[in-house]
Amino acid sequence: MKIASLDRYRLSFTLLVVYCLLAAAAIVILFPIFWMASSSLKPAPELFARNLTMLPIAWTLENYLNVWQGTDFPKYFWNSFKVASISTAMTVFVSVYAAYALARIRFFGRGAYGIVLLITQMFPHILLVLPLFIIIQRLGLFNTHAALIIAYTAFSLPFTIWMLRGFFEAIPQELEEAAAIDGASLLTTFHKVILPLAGPGLAAVTMFGFIRGWNEFLFALVFLQGHDLFTLPIGLASFQEEYTFRWDLILAGSGIITLPVLFFFLLMQRFIVQGLLGGAVKG
Amino acid sequence: MFLQKRARFAYYLILPSLLIITLLDLVPIIESVVVSLQSQNMGRANPDAFVGLAHYARALFDEPTFWSSLWKTLIWTAFSVIGAYLVALGLALLLHMDIWGRGFFRALFLVPWVIPDVATALLWKWLYGDEFGVINFLLTKIGVINRPVLWLSDPLMAMPAVVLVQVWKLYPVMFVVLLAALQNVPKELSESAVIDGANIWQRFRFVTFPFIKATSIIVTLLASIWTFQAFDIVYLLTGGGPAGATKILPTLVYDKAFWGLEIGYASAIALLMLIALLIISVAYLLLYRAQSDVIEEARA
Numbered sequence: 247m248k249i250a251s252l253d254r255y256r257l258s259f260t261l262l263v264v265y266c267l268l269a270a271a272a273i274v275i276l277f278p279i280f281w282m283a284s285s286s287l288k289p290a291p292e293l294f295a296r297n298l299t300m301l302p303i304a305w306t307l308e309n310y311l312n313v314w315q316g317t318d319f320p321k322y323f324w325n326s327f328k329v330a331s332i333s334t335a336m337t338v339f340v341s342v343y344a345a346y347a348l349a350r351i352r353f354f355g356r357g358a359y360g361i362v363l364l365i366t367q368m369f370p371h372i373l374l375v376l377p378l379f380i381i382i383q384r385l386g387l388f389n390t391h392a393a394l395i396i397a398y399t400a401f402s403l404p405f406t407i408w409m410l411r412g413f414f415e416a417i418p419q420e421l422e423e424a425a426a427i428d429g430a431s432l433l434t435t436f437h438k439v440i441l442p443l444a445g446p447g448l449a450a451v452t453m454f455g456f457i458r459g460w461n462e463f464l465f466a467l468v469f470l471q472g473h474d475l476f477t478l479p480i481g482l483a484s485f486q487e488e489y490t491f492r493w494d495l496i497l498a499g500s501g502i503i504t505l506p507v508l509f510f511f512l513l514m515q516r517f518i519v520q521g522l523l524g525g526a527v528k529g
Numbered sequence: 530m531f532l533q534k535r536a537r538f539a540y541y542l543i544l545p546s547l548l549i550i551t552l553l554d555l556v557p558i559i560e561s562v563v564v565s566l567q568s569q570n571m572g573r574a575n576p577d578a579f580v581g582l583a584h585y586a587r588a589l590f591d592e593p594t595f596w597s598s599l600w601k602t603l604i605w606t607a608f609s610v611i612g613a614y615l616v617a618l619g620l621a622l623l624l625h626m627d628i629w630g631r632g633f634f635r636a637l638f639l640v641p642w643v644i645p646d647v648a649t650a651l652l653w654k655w656l657y658g659d660e661f662g663v664i665n666f667l668l669t670k671i672g673v674i675n676r677p678v679l680w681l682s683d684p685l686m687a688m689p690a691v692v693l694v695q696v697w698k699l700y701p702v703m704f705v706v707l708l709a710a711l712q713n714v715p716k717e718l719s720e721s722a723v724i725d726g727a728n729i730w731q732r733f734r735f736v737t738f739p740f741i742k743a744t745s746i747i748v749t750l751l752a753s754i755w756t757f758q759a760f761d762i763v764y765l766l767t768g769g770g771p772a773g774a775t776k777i778l779p780t781l782v783y784d785k786a787f788w789g790l791e792i793g794y795a796s797a798i799a800l801l802m803l804i805a806l807l808i809i810s811v812a813y814l815l816l817y818r819a820q821s822d823v824i825e826e827a828r829a
Contacts, residue, residue, distance in 0.1 A: 264623055268634055271620060275638060275697070281663055282652045298666045340545045347542035351535050359543060366554040370758030370806070372779040373799040376786055377560035378553065380569075400553035403546055432538050461645040463761045468787065479647040483765060486651075493655060500648040511643045515636045522702070523709050 282504075286310070286497040293494055309498035317489075318473060319499060322481030326503075329391050329477055330459030333398035337406055337455040338448065340399070345410030346436055350422070363404040371401070375468050382469060393469045394477070398459045406451040409521045413447025414440065450521030453514050457507050478503045561796045569793035584797035594773070594781060595798065599805060602777040605692060605763075606756045612696035614749055617703035622733075625711040635708070642701035650765030653694045657681050681767055684774040691763050691775050695756060703748050710744035711737070746817050750810060757806050778802045 285293060286309050288302040313319050347353070348360060378397060379388075387393040417440060425435040441448075463479040470476055476484065482499045489495050511518065565585070568578045588595045620638055624631055641649070656664050657680040665677040680690040714737050722736045760779040763769065769776035769784065778798065786795035 261628065264626060264628060267619075268623055271623075272634065272637055275641065278652055278656055278697070279640065279644070281656060282648075285655065294661050298661075298663055340549065343542040344546040347539040351539035351542075353536040353539040356539075359547070362547075362550065362555075366550055368754060369554060369558065370779070370799070370803065372758055372760050372782050373561060373796075373803055374554065374557050376782075376792055376796050376799060377557035377564060379786075380564065380792065381557060381560065396549075397553065400549050403549060404554075407546060432535065457643055461643075461647075463646050463765075479645060482647050482651065493661070496651055497655060500651050503645050504648045507643050507645065508640065511640070512636060515639060519635075519639070519705055522705055 279504075282497060282500055285493070286501045290494045293497075309494040310502065313495045313498040313502070317485070317495065317499075318476070318481065319502070321474065322476050322478045323502070325391065325475060325481075326460055326478040329394050329398065330456050333395045333402070333459045334452055334455035336395065336399045337402045338452055341403055341406040341410055341451060342441070342444075342448070343436075344403075345407045346414055346440065348407065349411045349414035350419070363408055366404045367408075371464055374401075375464055378465075379468055388469065389471045389475060390469075391475060394459075394462075394466060397465050397469070398455075398462060402455045402458050406455060409451055409454065410444070410447050412523075413444050413450070413521065417443050446517045447521060449514055450517040453510055453518050454521065457511070460503075460507055561800065564793050565796035565800055567793050569796070570791050580793070584794045585801065587794065588798050588801055594776065595801070597773070598776050598778045598781045599802075601688070601775065602757060602779075602802075604688065605695070605775070605777050606753050608689075608692045609695040609699060609756045610749055610752045612692065613699035613703055613752060614745070616696060616700040617707055618745075620700075620704050621707035621711055622737075625708060638704060639701045641697050644698075646698075646761035647765060649694065649698055650762055653690075653697075654681065654766060657690060682771045684772050687767055687771055687774045691766050694762055694766065695759065698762065699752055699756065703752055706744060706748045707741060710741040714740040742821075746814075750813055753813070754806060754810065757809075758802070 284301055287305050287307070289304055289306045289308060292299070292303060348356065382388050382393045382397075387396075421439050421443075422435050425439050426432075430438065461479065462477075463483070466477045466480045467483075470480065473481075473484075482496070482503055485492065485496050485499060566579060566581060568580045624635055624638075644652075656662055659665065659677045659679050659682070662677070662680070664680070665674070668674045669677070678686060680686050719732055719736050722732050727735070758779055759777075760783065763775050763777055764780055764783065767775045769780040779802075782795050782799045782802065785791050785798060789795070
């Protein structure tokens with residue numbers, strides 16, 4: 247009994263240390279995000295005060311209103327939404343079928359196809375952006391959203407196929423065999439049996455594709471010239487030159503670009519992490 | 530007959546993806562090799578003229594920036610990856626324990642991963658600010674410094690400053706992967722180690738680590754590849770400055786291509802970068818193999 251209580255004492259002490267460490271880590275890691283949120287809710291004079299306060303003294307949504315009404319921000323927002331959504335839809339549509347083939351069907355060249363997927367994930371974007379720039383120009387797609395949509399689809403595909411493959415493999419094969427015996431064609435089996443079961447996988451790749459399109463910077467920077475076409479990342483980056491040191495606008499803009507992805511991520515993080523592991527570690 | 534039909538079906542299924550990947554990943558790589566051998570220069574009269582390896586020679590022998598950029602890229606990569614790995618490992622070990630609120634903390638620590646690069650860079654620029662930056666404010670307040678540090682505009686401080694941001698950005702993915710790897714450590718083993726009187730460090734060194742070693746190798750290699758070619762954070766935070774202090778290879782390529790307008794030359798530098806990356810990756814894996822052989826022998 248004495249030993250048991252000693253153990254419990256040691257256990258609770260360890261737990262205390264663990265929680266302290268976790269809390270400390272959480273504070274350090276999340277402080278930048280907290281500070282962005284807090285600063286963006288401060289009126290300009292407070293933003294540039296000598297004495298900083300952790301929370302706004304006079305809370306205000308003024309910065310958000312200013313960036314939304316006084317700049318081209320809504321346009322950038324819409325452009326980003328459009329580019330990220332369309333490229334995600336294309337990515338999911340194409341990768342669902344490819345991943346199914348990779349997961350379930352034995353065909354000549356399957357190994358080679360898998361390797362191609364892995365290798366293309368490794369290509370540095372800074373290397374691809376130069377030749378793509380030339381190709382895009384040749385196709386007359388320079389300064390169009392189509393260029394970005396195609397590029398984002400191409401760059402997400404290898405990873406999303408790999409990710410979905412893991413989800414499909416986890417679905418029991420007997421289900422398909424049963425459908426085949428009932429006389430369903432391969433495509434029908436896939437649509438009616440497999441896809442409905444792969445919900446979490448679809449959610450994961452959808453989120454992954456969207457976050458990637460929403461956040462992408464380099465290709466948008468190189469492929470777009472007209473302000474009207476700017477996506478959020480480059481639109482926001484351009485604030486630095488146009489509105490020098492208007493941190494009120496820049497911070498509110500950063501908040502707006504972060505909010506949707508953060509929201510989706512927290513909502514679906516379980517699936518995304520699952521997919522990340524299915525794709526990345528199984529290798 | 531049945532098999533053949535299934536296989537044909539598979540080809541239809543992968544065809545679109547193969548087409549897209551070929552056209553936008555594989556063809557561009559070949560194209561960039563071709564371009565690197567030409568005098569491609571926006572606005573030049575005869576851009577397709579073949580110049581052989583001239584661009585490569587220029588980068589390797591006439592361009593002092595190439596070697597210094599390569600060196601800076603190595604430093605940037607090594608410190609970012611080691612830092613991120615340590616943070617990720619520490620958090621993974623803590624959150625592998627069966628404690629209340631584990632799921633909540635796991636989600637929390639993943640958040641930096643989804644913050645857009647632009648927001649990350651701008652937000653850190655705000656934190657690092659000379660005059661109104663909260664980091665300087667807090668450090669002054671607790672008396673560590675008595676005058677603001679110019680984090681991003683002091684050539685000495687700029688590299689550590691951008692590395693810290695990359696660590697913040699990079700560790701979440703490594704954290705997830707390590708957390709999954711920790712699930713492979715058999716519970717009985719660490720329990721019996723406790724009974725044998727092993728302390729925390731010994732338990733980690735001899736029980737836990739061997740089980741996550743392979744995953745650690747893979748994940749640090751992947752993180753190195755990503756960081757070696759990372760562009761956004763550094764470009765947005767310092768643009769390669771001050772005085773070239775953070776001019777890593779991707780920013781050099783970007784400058785040569787889109788400011789210098791020398792696409793051919795920039796392609797050559799980018800391909801040299803890829804070669805350096807391959808050499809490092811292979812060396813890394815060989816080192817790992819050699820080391821694990823030594824350990825195997827020691828065990829036997």
